[in-house]
Amino acid sequence: MDFLTKLFFYALIGTPLILFVPKNIKSYLNFFINFFIAVVTTCMVVIVFKEGPINYFLIDLSIIGTVHLKIDELSSIFILVINFTVITSSMYSVGYLKDRGNAGALSLHLFSFSLLHASMLLVCMSQDLLAFIVFWEIMSLCSFVQVIFESENPVNIKAALNYFIQMHINVVMLMIAVVWLYNKTGMQNFEALHFYFSSNPNFPLFLIFFVSFGMKAGFIPLHTWLPHADPAAPCPSAGLMSGAMIKLGIYGILRILTYVETDLLEIGIFIYVISMLTGLYGIIQAAIQKDIKKMLAYSSIENIGIIGMGVGLGVLGIAQKSQLITFMGFAGALMHVINHSLFKSLLFYTAGSVYIQTGTRQIDRLGGLMKRMPVTGVLFLIGSLAICGLPPFNGFVSEFLIYSGMMGLLHAEFSMDILELAALISLVLIGGMAIFAFTRAFGIMFLGTPRSEEAANATEVNTYMNIPNIIIVAAILAIGFAPGFFVKFISGAVSLYMPFEPSGIVIHQFDSISKVGLVSILFVIMMITIYVIRTLKVKSNSEVYGPTWGCGYTGSSDKLQYTGASYAGNFIHLIKPIVKVKTEFVNFEEKDLFPKSRPLSTESDDPIETKGIFSVVKKLTQSLSYFAKIQDGQTQHYILYAFLFITIMLLMTVFDVFTHI
Amino acid sequence: MLTVVLIFIATLFFIGVLNKTRAIAGGRKGPGLTQHIKDxxxxVNKQTVYSTTTSIIFKIAPSIYISSILMAICxxxxxxxxxxxxFKGDFVFFAYTLAFGKFFMIISALDTGSPFEGMGANREALYSMLIEPAFFLLVASFAMFTDHSSFYDIYNHIHYADDFSWVLSVxxxxxxxxxAMxxxxxxxxxxxxxxxxxxxxxxxMILDNSGFDLAMILYGTSLKFVMYGMLICNFFLDSTMSVFTEIAVFFLIQIIWAITAGLLESFRARERMKKNPQFIFSLMAISIVIFFGILIWQQKFQTISN
Known part of the structure; x- marks a missing residue:
């Protein structure tokens, strides 16, 4: 072990300290430990970028034996994403968790937070599949602890259990894949994949891995845990889970893809189509949610879809032997991994600030916060613009890369063109619906007049709570203004998928990516110039303030404003075949002369969950319930079972059945 | 640079011609051709009135809206x-920049807290989302047709192949x-x-905007019309033409486009709001027809039957 790994493990040994220090400094200690781990592992990554992949061997760990850790270009990117998100998340949680939870819950929460950080890093480094599963499991358990932090709410417990069970189905799938691999090759590290894929059909094993990793990432129809777990977790953890943890599912898929040799076309089409559906489904659901955190969770699913489209495009590029498509696809996917970790954590943190100050996550109960929480409002707006993929922010860079790759695929054969047609429509619609969803979220939450007491009395959060958010915004703008630098930075990882050096056509694309940055800067300068001219002119003309134009109606317009539900109204009408929104409202009767206040509620469901998962679970429970009849609780019957068992055993021995088997 | 200058000149009369056409079709005399510029x-010189409900968003949105259109024109x-x-793929930047402006106009409408403006904001968000695929498919079809992916390269390689390109252009x-409508x-x-x-x-959406802001928004509308006119006009320009012919063609097409828009406004009935998505989807369907038309022309269908 070299110096850096030693430091890493010393820090890990230090994590239990969190359990013993006084309550008010727990989250500070948590931040320092995570910061320390992040600095150490970032140093490792710097070495990788300078000198190429590095290997570490941890000798004779008690259960799993010797573990081979390796950091290469692909893991480096994910390590950086994890470190950045963890630093901002633990920094934000200092303020967020200040008056929350009792000492015990807080200890457990923060201890598992540090452990989650370490296990995520180790997942990215591990080369042995057995150790990989162990770290993966630690990661799932730690994030489970994150979800049950606010355990006084039964909804959160249910969400956490849902998450717990689904994550174990995911581990089982991973184990099946590893056992299969071990059975065929006798090896249990990633190199085994190399031997397996060179002599066997690639698609079936890939599919098992995809189901496992895809469940973590949130591809439909395996996403159903995410919209429950994210809202249940406290905002810093939700930001970390959506920003970094689900990306490890993408990491797994990308890692497996480095070894895949044949069936590339099938795998590419499979990932591409699943991702399109994931993106569309995610954003359709996001546009109609009432709970801001649930909306952000669905938007994570949408973004996983965009990342998946990049990955699928890259694989199709390898299949088509086109460097351009391969580069653009994988670069777009990796870039979007980075971008999404930035703006999604930003959105979760700012939504958390709103939740702290107002005590509600319901979009329809907010409003007018832009005046009451201006800094949070601007930060949320930047996050929304970035997540919609609008220039000059970072989301545009990754979407631009994926669009460029798609343009390359248009020149392939007919079947690819048809696929491309579907992909283009999907990505454009995803972009459009993202704008719909985020204008709704921002507009209803932060603009207009307050729709409730809580929103009217809200005040800005402490300035230091916004420090992590401002750091994220700086990163968002950096990527938006200098995309060329960042694309070069990830091209090392992309070259893992390209058998030879990037040729002129790819380098030519760098040119257009750098131009995107330049044009973005000019765009910002232009907006500022026009705004300054306008302000000077308006000031010289004098300004007056008055009420909003009400078409003759002069009463209070708080209740007349558009709400989240009414904004989504015509959209809900459009998506009726896919998602049904139930409205509960008792209409006026004929004899009602004077209207009384009456409740109106709308409820949307996730058809994949209710029609798919629940019906399977229901059938399973029904068939298992037959066995419940045996367990009737009467002692006599249990004695009878034991007696029958012994009799059967005896008979089988007498007739010598065992030797025949 | 020539594009920007020409577009600025065309904005001086475009809305005028459109309104005049509508007036004549409606049996009225109508305002002069430059009335909208005078307005x-x-x-620009009027006092600005803000609603007390609004925040900074409402003040910055019109400037951002017009910048986004100017940027797109570039x-x-x-x-x-x-x-x-x-650059390669610049049409993506083009469309997303316009979307950036729209984003701000939508939230600025919600900023006023008025039910009317919320209604407009909601419709704008929905329809611009639905119309986007038609535009992207159109450009993608031409990208496939010409093997290039920037506006400049697409327009300059469009008529190299054969006369089929004129059908596509129409x-x-x-x-x-x-x-554009x-x-x-x-x-x-x-x-x-x-x-x-x-x-x-x-x-x-702009009921509460006034003064300089309203002027910018109105001018933005003119710019947007002329911008689409420019996109159309480029289909009919040939590299063999001299500069003056090209400029003449440009103004001719802008005037035809303004008259067409005026006539469409005069003789078309408005759809029910609920039916609008269907209409917009039909535009996407026509884009898909173009896409398949190019596939047929490139004889890619044959590779399957073989």
């Missing part, structure tokens, strides 16, 4: 004259006309002149 100049070439910025012009909230999706807020899209 804007009047607004990507459009004029015949063989390159635009200010051109179809593309049809779609661009319809997209939808993007500007005109008939058949919305009616700016009904004096009933419930049937408007754009006009109902």
């Amino acid at each position: 804007m100049l009047r607004l 990507f459009i070439p004029f015949g063989s004259y390159p635009p200010l910025f051109s 179809m593309a012009s049809f779609i661009l006309v319809q997209i 939808v993007e500007n909230g005109r008939l058949p999706v919305g009616d700016p002149k009904t004096h009933l807020e419930l049937t408007m899209i754009h006009e109902v």
